[in-house]
Amino acid sequence: MNLTLPPEFSPPAGAVPLAQQPPPEDPGGQGEEFGKSSPVALVVMLLFFVAVALLARSMNKHLKRIPESFDPPQDRPDDDTGSAAPGDR
Secondary structure (H helix, E strand, O other): OOOOOOHHOOOOOOOOOOOOOOOOOOOOOOOOOOOOOOOHHHHHHHHHHHHHHHHHHHHHHHHHOOOOOOOOOOOOOOOOOOOOOOOOO
């Protein structure tokens, strides 16, 4: 399979192909210390995990106290109390 373009699709005579820029002297903060974290960061992350666990536990306790429904209780007459009218039986 030939992947070259035909001559009629060649670039204009004055066009210069774009070249890739050379890499900069400073690789963007990726020196010899790149990827190494301090012990302080480990402590901070552990404190965040403990805080999230405690918050989830507290939320779980509060959610268990919520009633299943917020509808007002419906008063249903019991058949055993004799609340029916005399002609209903």
